[in-house]
Amino acid sequence: MIKEESKEKRMLKRIDQxxxxxxxGGGLTGTCAAITAARAGITVILVQDRPVLGGNCSxxxxxxxxxxxSHMGNNNRWARESGVIDEIMLENIYRNPDGNPLIFDTVLLEKIVEEQNVTLLLNTAVYDLDKNPQGRENEDQITAVHAFCSQNSTQYTxxxxxxxxxxxxxxVGFLAGAAFRMGAESVEEFGERFAPDKAYGELLGHSMYFYSKDVGRPVKFVPPSFALQDIKDIPRYKTFNPRDFGCRLWWLEYGGRLDTVHDTEKxxxxxxxxxxxxxxxxxxxxEFPEAENMTLEWVGTIPGKRESRRFEGDYMLTQQDIVEQKTFNDTVAFGGWxxxxxxxxxxxxxQxxxxxxxxxGVYSIPYRCYYSKNVSNLFIAGRIISATHVAFASTRVMATSAVGGQxxxxxxxxxxxxxxSPRELGENHLKELQLELWxxxxxxxxxxxxDAENLVQNAVQITASSTLNxxxxxxxxxxxxxxxxxAQMLPVVPGKAPSVTFxxxxxxxxxxxxELRKSSKSFNHTPDVTLETKHFKLVKGINELQADWESTFDEAGYAFICFMKNEKVKLQYSETRITGLVSVFNATNPAVSNYGKQEPTEDxxxxxxxxxxxxxxxxxxxIAMRFDQPISVFGTDNLTNGLHRPVSQPNAWVADLNDKSPLITVSWNEPATISKVEFVFDTDYDHPMENVIYVHPETVMPFCVSDITITNCNDQVVGTITDNHLSKRTVVFxxxxxxxxLKIRLSGSNPNVPISLMEVRCY
Structure with missing residues (x-):
C-alpha cells in the first residue's frame, strides 16, 4: 500500500536512455528506419506518439x-519498393490478403519487437530537446530529446x-532550429511550371476516413448535433457512394488554407x-435506398496528414528532377508516384x-535530401525531406518515404x-553507403x-541444370x-527485332x-517510340499471323508488340508466366489519373x-506467341549483374519450364570459405500490394521460389529454406x-511459372 502526502510539487518519474x-516518429518511415538500423548493428530508440506503429497506414x-x-496505373514496370518495406508488404499479403488494418498493425509491431537493438516507446511524444551551447564545439548538434508518455506518466530524456x-x-527539426519551409515555392524560384498559385493553394489538407458495413437488417442513424447539416453545400457531394469506405474516400480533405501543424485539432x-x-x-x-441495412462501423479519430513542414538539406529535389529522371551520383532511394x-x-x-x-519512369532521390543543412547530426526522413512543394507532391507517399527511412x-x-556527420559520410563514404543499401x-x-566481398563474383563458373531459351x-x-x-513486352538485345507469330x-x-514500339529511354517502360506499323488482312475465324520486323535495337531494352484496339478481334493468350515478361494495356485506371493518355492542356x-x-x-x-529465334536473355550471368529486378532486361536466371527442380552450381578454382548465402527472388515488383481495401488473389507471388536446398561439393546439405514467400532470404551457417x-536446388509450386532467381551472394 502507498500513502503519500506532500506540500511540495511532485516531479514526474524520469528515465534517461x-x-x-x-x-x-513511428510511422512507416521511422519503423523501416529502426528495423534497418538495428539489423545494421546499431542501437535504436524509436519514439512514437501513438499507441500503434504505422502512422497513416495504421x-x-x-x-x-x-x-x-501507383495502383498499377502508370508505366513504372517492376517498380515496387524493396528492402524492409518489401519484406513488410510481402509478410502482410501472406497473412492478410483481405487487408485487415488491425492485422497489419501486428505485422509492424512484430517486426519491431523482434529486433533486439530497438527500444520502442509508444504513446510517447517529444516536446523539447537539448543542443550544445552556442560558442561551444559542435554548437549545431542535438544532444538529447525530451519526451513524455501519457500512459505511464513518465518523462524520458x-x-x-x-x-x-x-x-x-x-x-525535432523545428525545435532544433533546422531550416524548413511551409507552403509552395513560386514558379520563378526553381522554374517549376506546375507550381500552384494562391488561388489553388499552397498546402495539401488532411483526410478522415470511415468504414461501413451491411448488417442484413434496417439500421437507423441519428446524426450528432455537430454533423454538417446540408451536405449539398459541399461541391463534391454527388461523389458519395454508400459502398465506398476507408481510403477510397481520400477526397474527404480539408485544411490546406490553415496551419496544418497547429490547426490540426480544428x-x-x-x-x-x-x-x-x-x-x-x-x-x-x-437518395440511397441501398444503404438501409448499412451501419457506420468505424470513423477515424485522428486525421491523415499530407503536408506541413519540409526541411532543407544540401539539395532540394525539384519537379524537373522527377520529370527528367535526373541522375545523381549520390542516389540512395527512388520514387515514382x-x-x-x-x-x-x-x-x-x-476543382x-x-x-x-x-x-x-521512376526517379532517383539523392542522399543530400535526407539530412539537415544546418543541424549537423540530424537526419530527415518521410514526407519532410528536402524537396520543393511540387516535388514533395510525389515523394510524400508512404512507400517512397519508407525507402528513404532505410x-x-x-x-x-x-x-x-x-x-x-551525415554530411561527411556523403562526402567521404558515398560508395560504401550505396553498397550497403544495395x-x-x-x-x-x-x-x-x-560488391568485391561477394565470393560469387570471383566464381570461375556458374552453371545451371537448364536455362530458358x-x-x-x-x-x-x-x-x-x-x-x-x-502489348506484349519482350526483352531484346542489340540487333534485329524478333519476328513473332500470333x-x-x-x-x-x-x-x-x-505496331512495334520501344521506350525512348532503355531503362523506362513507356512505349513512346513507334518503330514499325503493320496492317494485317484478316479472314473470318482464326488467323495465324507473323510479324517480320525490319527494325533493329541498338541497345538492350524492351520491345512492345502492340495490338491496336479492335473489339471484333480476339487475341489468344497464354497461361505461362515468366520473370521479366508482362502484357500491358492502353486502358484507363480509375484508381489514379490515368485516362489512357496523359495530355496536359497547358505547359x-x-x-x-x-x-x-x-x-x-x-x-x-x-499473349500467346511463337518466335523465329529463341529469346535467350535468362542466363546465369544475370545472377552477378548487380540488379535485383527487371529493368531494361529481366536480370534473372530462369530455368526451362520443364525443369521443376533445377540445380545451380557455383564453382571456384580453389575452395572458398562461406559464412552465409543470400538470395534474391522474384516476388512480382509490378504488384503494389496495397495493405488495406484491396483483396489480393494470392498470398505468395507466383514467381517466387518456395524451397531451397544448399549442398557442398560432397553433396552434404549445409542449409535449407522452406515455404518461402519473401524477396530476400539469407542462410547463415x-x-x-x-x-x-556450392550447389543450390530450387523449387516452386506454380506449374505455369519456370523457376527463377535474381541473385545469389556468398560471404
Missing amino acids: SADLVIV SEVRLWILGAT LSAPLFCDASGDGI IKWELWKVVYGAWNYIKNSG SLDLHPADGIYSD SGCNQWHSK AVAVAAALCKKYNC RSGQYLPQTPVK LKELPGSDFWSPVKDSV WVDAEEAMEFKV IGVDTFEFWCPQRRPEGRN EKPVTTQH
Missing part, C-alpha cells in the same frame, strides 16, 4: 501504402550522437462534421480533388563506423554497384477481344493493325504520353562452410 540513433488512419507502382526526424511535422473537427454529415446524407436523404497536388480548399473546392501528373538508417550505421535490398536507379508463349483456351490496345479470331474479314512542365499498364492477377496473362562447389 541513450542509443546510437534516436528516431522520432489502423488509426487506414491509408493504403503506395509508391512507385533520450540522448544519442545521431537523430532522425521521421515525425511527419518535423518536431481541421479534425471540421472533418468529423463532414464525415457524420455525409453519413447522415447517405442514410437519411432517401505522380506529381499529385490537391486544391487547398479540399472538399469545399469546386478536381487532385492533379496527378506522371513521369515516364537510406537514413544505413547512413546512420556508417556514421557510427566512421565517427562522422546489400539491404534497396534499388538504386541507374547506379552501378560492385524462350521459343514460345504457348496458347491456351483463353481468347479475349482487343477492347483496348494491348493468333487472332476475327468476327469478319477486316484489317488489324500491329506545366510534364510530358504527353500514353499509359500502357498491366492487369491485376488473376488477369494479366501474356552455424560454422563457416569450405567448399569448391
Whole structure:
C-alpha cells in the first residue's frame, strides 16, 4: 500500500536512455528506419506518439501504402519498393490478403519487437530537446530529446550522437532550429511550371476516413448535433457512394488554407462534421435506398496528414528532377508516384480533388535530401525531406518515404563506423553507403554497384541444370477481344527485332493493325517510340499471323508488340508466366489519373504520353506467341549483374519450364570459405500490394521460389529454406562452410511459372 502526502510539487518519474540513433516518429518511415538500423548493428530508440506503429497506414488512419507502382496505373514496370518495406508488404499479403488494418498493425509491431537493438516507446511524444551551447564545439548538434508518455506518466530524456526526424511535422527539426519551409515555392524560384498559385493553394489538407458495413437488417442513424447539416453545400457531394469506405474516400480533405501543424485539432473537427454529415446524407436523404441495412462501423479519430513542414538539406529535389529522371551520383532511394497536388480548399473546392501528373519512369532521390543543412547530426526522413512543394507532391507517399527511412538508417550505421556527420559520410563514404543499401535490398536507379566481398563474383563458373531459351508463349483456351490496345513486352538485345507469330479470331474479314514500339529511354517502360506499323488482312475465324520486323535495337531494352484496339478481334493468350515478361494495356485506371493518355492542356512542365499498364492477377496473362529465334536473355550471368529486378532486361536466371527442380552450381578454382548465402527472388515488383481495401488473389507471388536446398561439393546439405514467400532470404551457417562447389536446388509450386532467381551472394 502507498500513502503519500506532500506540500511540495511532485516531479514526474524520469528515465534517461541513450542509443546510437534516436528516431522520432513511428510511422512507416521511422519503423523501416529502426528495423534497418538495428539489423545494421546499431542501437535504436524509436519514439512514437501513438499507441500503434504505422502512422497513416495504421489502423488509426487506414491509408493504403503506395509508391512507385501507383495502383498499377502508370508505366513504372517492376517498380515496387524493396528492402524492409518489401519484406513488410510481402509478410502482410501472406497473412492478410483481405487487408485487415488491425492485422497489419501486428505485422509492424512484430517486426519491431523482434529486433533486439530497438527500444520502442509508444504513446510517447517529444516536446523539447537539448543542443550544445552556442560558442561551444559542435554548437549545431542535438544532444538529447525530451519526451513524455501519457500512459505511464513518465518523462524520458533520450540522448544519442545521431537523430532522425521521421515525425511527419518535423518536431525535432523545428525545435532544433533546422531550416524548413511551409507552403509552395513560386514558379520563378526553381522554374517549376506546375507550381500552384494562391488561388489553388499552397498546402495539401488532411483526410478522415470511415468504414461501413451491411448488417442484413434496417439500421437507423441519428446524426450528432455537430454533423454538417446540408451536405449539398459541399461541391463534391454527388461523389458519395454508400459502398465506398476507408481510403477510397481520400477526397474527404480539408485544411490546406490553415496551419496544418497547429490547426490540426480544428481541421479534425471540421472533418468529423463532414464525415457524420455525409453519413447522415447517405442514410437519411432517401437518395440511397441501398444503404438501409448499412451501419457506420468505424470513423477515424485522428486525421491523415499530407503536408506541413519540409526541411532543407544540401539539395532540394525539384519537379524537373522527377520529370527528367535526373541522375545523381549520390542516389540512395527512388520514387515514382505522380506529381499529385490537391486544391487547398479540399472538399469545399469546386476543382478536381487532385492533379496527378506522371513521369515516364521512376526517379532517383539523392542522399543530400535526407539530412539537415544546418543541424549537423540530424537526419530527415518521410514526407519532410528536402524537396520543393511540387516535388514533395510525389515523394510524400508512404512507400517512397519508407525507402528513404532505410537510406537514413544505413547512413546512420556508417556514421557510427566512421565517427562522422551525415554530411561527411556523403562526402567521404558515398560508395560504401550505396553498397550497403544495395546489400539491404534497396534499388538504386541507374547506379552501378560492385560488391568485391561477394565470393560469387570471383566464381570461375556458374552453371545451371537448364536455362530458358524462350521459343514460345504457348496458347491456351483463353481468347479475349482487343477492347483496348494491348502489348506484349519482350526483352531484346542489340540487333534485329524478333519476328513473332500470333493468333487472332476475327468476327469478319477486316484489317488489324500491329505496331512495334520501344521506350525512348532503355531503362523506362513507356512505349513512346513507334518503330514499325503493320496492317494485317484478316479472314473470318482464326488467323495465324507473323510479324517480320525490319527494325533493329541498338541497345538492350524492351520491345512492345502492340495490338491496336479492335473489339471484333480476339487475341489468344497464354497461361505461362515468366520473370521479366508482362502484357500491358492502353486502358484507363480509375484508381489514379490515368485516362489512357496523359495530355496536359497547358505547359506545366510534364510530358504527353500514353499509359500502357498491366492487369491485376488473376488477369494479366501474356499473349500467346511463337518466335523465329529463341529469346535467350535468362542466363546465369544475370545472377552477378548487380540488379535485383527487371529493368531494361529481366536480370534473372530462369530455368526451362520443364525443369521443376533445377540445380545451380557455383564453382571456384580453389575452395572458398562461406559464412552465409543470400538470395534474391522474384516476388512480382509490378504488384503494389496495397495493405488495406484491396483483396489480393494470392498470398505468395507466383514467381517466387518456395524451397531451397544448399549442398557442398560432397553433396552434404549445409542449409535449407522452406515455404518461402519473401524477396530476400539469407542462410547463415552455424560454422563457416569450405567448399569448391556450392550447389543450390530450387523449387516452386506454380506449374505455369519456370523457376527463377535474381541473385545469389556468398560471404
